[in-house]
Amino acid sequence: MMKRRSPTAEDVARLAGVSRTTVSLVLNGVPDARISPETRQRVLEAAARLNYRPHAGARHLVRGRSEVIAFVMRQTPDQVFVDAFLPEVLRGLSDVLREANLHLLLFPLAPDHAPEETTRLLQERRVDGMILSGPRFEDREWLEHWAQETPVVLLGHLAGSSLPSVDVDNLQAAAMATRHLLRLGHRRIGLITNAPLSYTASYERWLGYRQALEEAGIPYDETLVAFGAFTPVSGAAAMERLLQLPELPTAVFVASDVVAFGALQVIRRHGLRVPQDLALVGFDDVPLSAYLDPPLTTVHLPAEDLGREAGRLLLQWIQEGRPSTATIRLATRLIIRQSCGAGGGT
Amino acid sequence: MMKRRSPTAEDVARLAGVSRTTVSLVLNGVPDARISPETRQRVLEAAARLNYRPHAGARHLVRGRSEVIAFVMRQTPDQVFVDAFLPEVLRGLSDVLREANLHLLLFPLAPDHAPEETTRLLQERRVDGMILSGPRFEDREWLEHWAQETPVVLLGHLAGSSLPSVDVDNLQAAAMATRHLLRLGHRRIGLITNAPLSYTASYERWLGYRQALEEAGIPYDETLVAFGAFTPVSGAAAMERLLQLPELPTAVFVASDVVAFGALQVIRRHGLRVPQDLALVGFDDVPLSAYLDPPLTTVHLPAEDLGREAGRLLLQWIQEGRPSTATIRLATRLIIRQSCGAGGGT
DNA sequence: CTGAAAGCGCTAACAA
DNA sequence: TTGTTAGCGCTTTCAG
Numbered sequence: 001m002m003k004r005r006s007p008t009a010e011d012v013a014r015l016a017g018v019s020r021t022t023v024s025l026v027l028n029g030v031p032d033a034r035i036s037p038e039t040r041q042r043v044l045e046a047a048a049r050l051n052y053r054p055h056a057g058a059r060h061l062v063r064g065r066s067e068v069i070a071f072v073m074r075q076t077p078d079q080v081f082v083d084a085f086l087p088e089v090l091r092g093l094s095d096v097l098r099e100a101n102l103h104l105l106l107f108p109l110a111p112d113h114a115p116e117e118t119t120r121l122l123q124e125r126r127v128d129g130m131i132l133s134g135p136r137f138e139d140r141e142w143l144e145h146w147a148q149e150t151p152v153v154l155l156g157h158l159a160g161s162s163l164p165s166v167d168v169d170n171l172q173a174a175a176m177a178t179r180h181l182l183r184l185g186h187r188r189i190g191l192i193t194n195a196p197l198s199y200t201a202s203y204e205r206w207l208g209y210r211q212a213l214e215e216a217g218i219p220y221d222e223t224l225v226a227f228g229a230f231t232p233v234s235g236a237a238a239m240e241r242l243l244q245l246p247e248l249p250t251a252v253f254v255a256s257d258v259v260a261f262g263a264l265q266v267i268r269r270h271g272l273r274v275p276q277d278l279a280l281v282g283f284d285d286v287p288l289s290a291y292l293d294p295p296l297t298t299v300h301l302p303a304e305d306l307g308r309e310a311g312r313l314l315l316q317w318i319q320e321g322r323p324s325t326a327t328i329r330l331a332t333r334l335i336i337r338q339s340c341g342a343g344g345g346t
Numbered sequence: 347m348m349k350r351r352s353p354t355a356e357d358v359a360r361l362a363g364v365s366r367t368t369v370s371l372v373l374n375g376v377p378d379a380r381i382s383p384e385t386r387q388r389v390l391e392a393a394a395r396l397n398y399r400p401h402a403g404a405r406h407l408v409r410g411r412s413e414v415i416a417f418v419m420r421q422t423p424d425q426v427f428v429d430a431f432l433p434e435v436l437r438g439l440s441d442v443l444r445e446a447n448l449h450l451l452l453f454p455l456a457p458d459h460a461p462e463e464t465t466r467l468l469q470e471r472r473v474d475g476m477i478l479s480g481p482r483f484e485d486r487e488w489l490e491h492w493a494q495e496t497p498v499v500l501l502g503h504l505a506g507s508s509l510p511s512v513d514v515d516n517l518q519a520a521a522m523a524t525r526h527l528l529r530l531g532h533r534r535i536g537l538i539t540n541a542p543l544s545y546t547a548s549y550e551r552w553l554g555y556r557q558a559l560e561e562a563g564i565p566y567d568e569t570l571v572a573f574g575a576f577t578p579v580s581g582a583a584a585m586e587r588l589l590q591l592p593e594l595p596t597a598v599f600v601a602s603d604v605v606a607f608g609a610l611q612v613i614r615r616h617g618l619r620v621p622q623d624l625a626l627v628g629f630d631d632v633p634l635s636a637y638l639d640p641p642l643t644t645v646h647l648p649a650e651d652l653g654r655e656a657g658r659l660l661l662q663w664i665q666e667g668r669p670s671t672a673t674i675r676l677a678t679r680l681i682i683r684q685s686c687g688a689g690g691g692t
Numbered sequence: 693c694t695g696a697a698a699g700c701g702c703t704a705a706c707a708a
Numbered sequence: 709t710t711g712t713t714a715g716c717g718c719t720t721t722c723a724g
Contacts, residue, residue: 009703010701020702025704028703054702054703055701055702057701057702058700058701059702061701061702061703063702063703
């Protein structure tokens with residue numbers, strides 16, 4: 001098969017019997033360029049005949065925009081690859097991008113990768129902006145630096161940063177989950193975190209838990225708090241610890257479904273029943289939580305909306321300049337299933 | 347903040363006191379260009395001082411390569427977003443790409459999107475090649491067409507296509523799972539498919555199931571086969587049907603873990619125990635299968651390797667021309683947990 | 693060993 | 709209303 005050169009604007013111009021300029025004007029639909037209807041028609045036809053598409057590289061060079069944005073994943077594989085959260089975010093995001101005719105460059109940047117790899121993307125002008133998912137504290141400096149030249153939106157929270165960001169209202173969500181347990185009459189409620197408290201999301205959920213207890217006039221008891229770290233295994237260990245307590249909690253709020261899976265396993269091994277002996281509430285509403293035994297009561301995260309909002313914010317920055325909105329906090333909702341003992345249906 | 351122009355090769359040349367050519371030669375490490383060590387040194391220093399990076403668009407234009415490849419997801423959201431399979435594939439893939447200094451453009455192309463959207467990527471020369479994940483039968487034509495001009499690798503199987511592809515050996519895997527059940531003494535073994543048989547993967551698994559039965563001298567009984575379709579809900583319905591049978595199967599091979607989740611739920615509702623009353627084997631080994639009750643015996647899919655191999659194949663095509671390898675079939679392995687009754691450890 | 697010059701395909705200011 | 713022209717930043721013959 002001959003590797004025939006793809007058609008250029010020149011070819012279209014020749015076929016239509018006009019100049020390259022005219023082709024450009026017509027094809028880009030430049031508003032104030034008044035082109036005679038028939039010329040426009042001829043150009044359009046020629047372009048269609050040749051199946052012409054402008055060369056992305058050439059366009060990039062001359063317009064200064066690549067029409068690509070980067071989605072940088074800062075999480076460890078443990079965090080990213082364990083549930084379906086990420087794909088849903090990407091779905092929301094790519095819907096928004098598709099409408100705007102932008103493309104999505106996926107760039108994994110594990111914590112052990114140097115941030116410079118990302119800055120290269122920007123220096124090479126390969127992308128018009130980026131969304132950083134799971135920003136880390138160490139990232140603040142280079143982020144702020146780059147944000148002066150390139151639009152950057154955060155997915156998640158970065159303490160002390162003024163960059164636009166989209167996140168879930170973790171504190172409210174955790175408080176809501178805890179209040180639910182309180183409402184069911186529990187007084188001795190444990191907490192298993194989703195991650196070490198150095199992670200903002202984890203910290204905020206911890207705060208929410210405390211706040212709910214406080215509202216109910218229950219003193220915070222640190223022995224009831226165990227620390228998970230993204231994985232079921234960590235949840236198992238944490239629950240194991242709680243079950244060593246002389247006086248067991250009657251309910252536990254596990255700030256991550258995935259972590260809760262491990263916790264649940266340990267509870268079973270100890271011969272305890274959920275929710276009768278121990279009520280459980282999770283967080284994230286990963287797609288499979290509904291299929292545990294018992295189905296897990298949990299906090300639903302609007303993953304797709306997070307992606308969509310992050311996309312919108314970035315688009316706005318690219319098109320109209322840096323948005324004034326500092327942070328968008330998306331609300332969550334409690335999905336009541338059976339693990340908390342307030343169970344809906346069969 | 348001043349939007350200062352990023353440095354160009356021209357700037358580097360000026361600072362180093364050489365010509366643009368020299369800069370290019372040095373920075374690209376052109377082998378046969380003999381540059382005096384000190385000149386080279388000066389150029390390198392100047393580039394470092396200015397923090398110079400070549401403009402991706404310019405490079406793309408002149409070299410004819412964008413250094414980006416597309417990962418096109420052809421699956422429905424139902425298929426893609428339900429477990430952690432995709433992220434793992436992407437991880438393997440991006441490892442390979444990173445080494446080769448290529449970037450990854452993620453392009454969701456749901457079945458209801460027109461394939462033309464993808465061909466635009468190629469016509470605009472936005473990508474140097476693509477990986478199509480979950481090819482559909484209707485895609486054959488445009489795929490073959492484009493593969494004449496652009497490297498394309500399939501992730502999954504496309505009947506009748508000669509494009510290089512990477513897939514799991516579904517038939518062997520399904521046979522292995524079924525044989526395991528046979529070995530445990532089951533004779534009346536049901537099958538719940540992962541999808542309609544029009545999907546190659548589904549069809550192959552069905553074949554594997556049949557083959558294993560045949561080897562054991564057990565006649566194929568069509569009433570024991572029910573059809574799932576990606577989701578837990580579909581698995582529930584399928585299992586419901588099997589449980590209506592006058593004579594129940596003693597074991598069921600469910601060709602998808604996610605579908606198995608729904609099936610398991612129904613089994614429980616019917617008051618049956620797994621594995622005592624009904625043994626279960628899944629397929630995919632999604633990360634959460636180990637945390638079901640009972641933990642699911644299943645077939646492990648080397649997702650990361652699939653991504654890696656697909657990347658390698660594509661790279662090879664881009665760099666050295668179309669590979670002769672038609673299809674790479676990756677082996678799977680059986681993960682024996684408790685749902686089959688042959689249970690390992692606690 | 694290094695520099696001058698051409699041109700990749702496109703857009704946009706300026707003329708006509 | 710349309711065409712001429714000058715680059716965008718880079719690579720790459722081809723001379724020097």
